[in-house]
Amino acid sequence: MKHHPRIWERPMLLLLFLFGLGAWNRAWVFFLLLAALSLALWGLRTDFSRSEVLLLFFSLFYALADTYYSGLSLRGCALYLLGPWVFYRLGKAYALHTGSCSGFCQLLAAPSLGMWLHGLLNWLARLRWQGEALPARTAVDFWRGEPVSVTCTGMLLTAAAALALGRLCSPGKAAGKWAAFLCLGSCLAESAYFANRTLPLLCALLLAAQAWKWLLRPTGEPKLRRCAGILFALLFLALALRGNLWGLGSWLLSLPLTRRLLNPGEGLSRLEIWSAFFRGGRWLRFPLGGNRLTQGLPFTWFHNLWLDLYCHGGALPFLLFSAFTLLELRHSLAFFRTMKAVRWERSRNAAANLLPALLLNAMVEPVMEANVYVFLTALLFLGAVRGQRLRALKEAEAFQPSTPATPSREEVHRL
Structure with missing residues (x-):
């Protein structure tokens, strides 16, 4: 079955990359262009799923709360x-109607690469900063030339790092693997510079999952040789660090990330921040949000997507988005049950690395409050997963042989 890209695919991918x-600090302009193009192509003709209805009401009540307070x-x-x-429906419609067999992966890659480049430019702007001295864990926005939180910059790297790691662990051409290696390496280098713990933790978890899946496959001599090679390399690295060979041990200890990992007592942990949300019934006293839950606390964010939604928008947006989250977890499990065919392997591998990254990012960072565009991109990815599953179901139905009709009793007698 031949697939031909549709005329709207490349312009939309370019807009997603620029978004x-x-x-030029104009992400909201590209957002409006994408929303207008989506409504022009697909409009409101398709029915709203339960996820979209929940997001529609969530958007309404959160916008009302934001207008009231801000x-x-x-x-x-x-x-x-x-x-x-709109972004959830955009991802769903693009994956469902794309004419390219790799349209789903391209949809995931376009905004991810844009955010990755934005994160690297922020790092470069920090290295070239000529203004007043900045705290160690502060980045500089490349487009605005202003200091920004490391949290905001770190979230830009999550999706690209997850997709790059998935590409490295999947079969493919060497050129693609080298590009993925450079992308992942730059993400980890920036995380080490800014002492961002989330991305290294994500990579460690995804690598552990890939290793577990690999070890469950049938054993063989090539596999045993690879295992022995990996163990030998890890042993050599441990000895080199222990003996400070070529200064590796001193260099590793000098990294801000290493110092932060070895001294977790500096600042509040995520568990302490989350427990402050519930301590003394604080969350019950402010059901309408307005960021009053953080009054008198030594932080302004709860570093959790759902808790920060409650803090700013109130209980109703929190409940609606929590219901949406549970529904999307169910859709994600259904996605992996459906996409078992070999032709869906790339899509399955990409989603298997990206979805845990989105969940981990939402668990430990204030995604919507810190960068609403990262939040919208995550919803675009979830919509794409939903649309890709619907596409797989449609193609499976098209390839199913039609069942011949059972002849009636009169036809049998006639024969």
């Missing part, structure tokens, strides 16, 4: 009132 890049603004109304459900 992820936040080019004032009315065109940007806020567009991002919060339209963004969540």
Whole structure:
């Protein structure tokens, strides 16, 4: 079955890349262009699924809360009132109607690469900063030339690192693997520079999952040789670090990330921050949000997507998005049950690495409060997973042989 890219695919991928890049500090412009193009191509003709209905009401109530507490603004109304459900439907419709056999992977890669490049540019801007001295864990936005939180910059790297790791662990051409290796290496280098613990933890978990899946396969001599080679390399690395060979041990201990891992007592841990949300019934006293839950606390974010949604938008957006999350977990499990055919291997591997990355990022970072565009991109990815599963089901039905009709009793007698 031949697949031909449709005329709208490349312009939309370019817009998604520029949206992820936040080019010229105009991400909201590319957001409006993508929303307009999506509505022009697919409109509201397709029925709203339960996930989209939940996102629609979530958008409405969160936009009302944001308008009440932060004032009315065109940007806020567009991002919060339209963004969540429009981007989810955009991902779903693109994956469902793309004419390219690799359209799903291209849809995941375009905004991810844009965010990755934005994160690297922020790192470069920090290295070239000529203004007043900045704290160690502070980045600089490349487009605005202003200091930004390391949390905001670190979230830009998550999706690209997860997809790159998935590409490295999947069969493919050497050129693609080298590109994935460079992408992953740059993400880890920036995380080490800014002492960002989330990305190394994500890579360790995904590598452990890949190793477990690999070890469950039938054993053979090549596999045993590879295992022995990996163990030998790890042993050599441990001895080199222990003996400070070529200064590796001193260099590793000098990294901000290593110092932060060895001194976890500096600052509050995530568990302490999350427990402050519930301590003394604080969350029950402010069911309407307004960021009043953090009053009197030594932080402004709870570093958890759902808790920060409650903190700013109140209980109703929190409940609606929690219900949406549970529904998407169910859809994700159904996706992997459906996509077992060999022709869906690339899509399955990409989703298997990206979805845990999105979940981990949401668990430990204030995704929507820190960078609403990263939040919208995550919803785009979830919609794409839903659309890809619907596409697989449609193609499976098209290839199923039709069952011949059973002849009636009169026809049997006639024969």
